Amino acid sequence: MKLLLLSNSAAPGRGYLDHAREAIAGHLAGIDELLFVPYALADHDGYTAKVAAFMEGIGIRVRGAHTADDPRELVxxxxxxFIGGGNSFRLLKSLQERGLVEAIAGRVRSGVPYMGSSAGTNMACPTLRTTNDMPIVEPASFTSLGLIPFQINPHYLDPDPGSAHMGETREERLTQFLEENAVPVLGLREGTWLRRDGDSLELGGVATGARLFTADAAPAEYAPGADLSALLATRARFDSRAG
Known part of the structure; x- marks a missing residue:
């Protein structure tokens, strides 16, 4: 499989996807047209136009999955x-209702390049259980595309000792997840991404890297350029009571 999984689609002071332009162009080399899946946001036309404006700059046409009566035909x-960011619960519910979970996963496993950002990166995981989003709708289950055997937490934020916020930190929430599920979680900080090519998995980005959470060890730090291929051998165990 060929995957490019971005933590975020926008970076401070940069245009949409511009911080990852080189990585995206390399990932999509040789592609003339991209199918964009806009269901994480309500404005499908506007979202698709935004993606098209970026992709035009690297010579790729964009078609929105929502423009077909049966988007499985486009898949x-x-x-x-490319599945874009937004609300992960709305996105997964939309994919399920349109029969796109199996359709997209099967196409990607056959060799078609996949790109995700934020919620679209969540979709590449076995489930959406490590999303940051509010459950504004209820999908049929939490099971997503399963293109990787571990979980990702996009937009990962490190604990801030000086913060006045009294709720759980991201670290505490991921620790709670690991109390119920035996599967690694990679916290992708802003400006980072994962690139999978077959059995190779590399951390890329222009920022401070990622943090790996596991149930039996302290969180581990990885810098851009790190080889994370060992994560592809993960054998995950999820709590079967929820999705």
Whole structure:
């Protein structure tokens, strides 16, 4: 499989996706047209136009999955698939209702490049259980595309000792997840991404890297350029009582 999984789609002082332009261009090299899946936001046309404006700069046409009565037909003929960010619960519910979970996962496993950002990166995981989003709708289950065997937490924020916020930190919430589920979680900080090519998995980005959480060890730090291929051998165990 060929995957590019971005923590975020916008960076301070940069245009949409511009911080990852080189990585995106390399990932989509040789592609003429991209199928964009806009269901994480309500404005499908506006979202697709935003993606198209960026992709035009690297010579790629964009078609929105929402423009077909049956988007599975577009998936079947897609050269590459990009699922954008927004609300992960709304996104997964939309994919389930349109029969796109199996359709997209099967196409990507057959060799079609996949790109995700934020919620679209959550979709590449076995489930959406490590999303940051509010459950504004209820999907049929939490099971997502399963293109990787571990979980990702996009937009990962380190604990701030000086913060006046009294709720759980991201670290505490991921620790709670690991109390119920035996599966690693990679916290992707802003400006970072993962690139999978077959059995190779590399951390990329322009920022401070990622933090790996596991149930039996202290969190581990990784810098951009780190080889994380060992995570592809993960054998996950989830609490079967929830999705």
């Amino acid at each position: 079947a003929g897609a050269q590459a698939v």
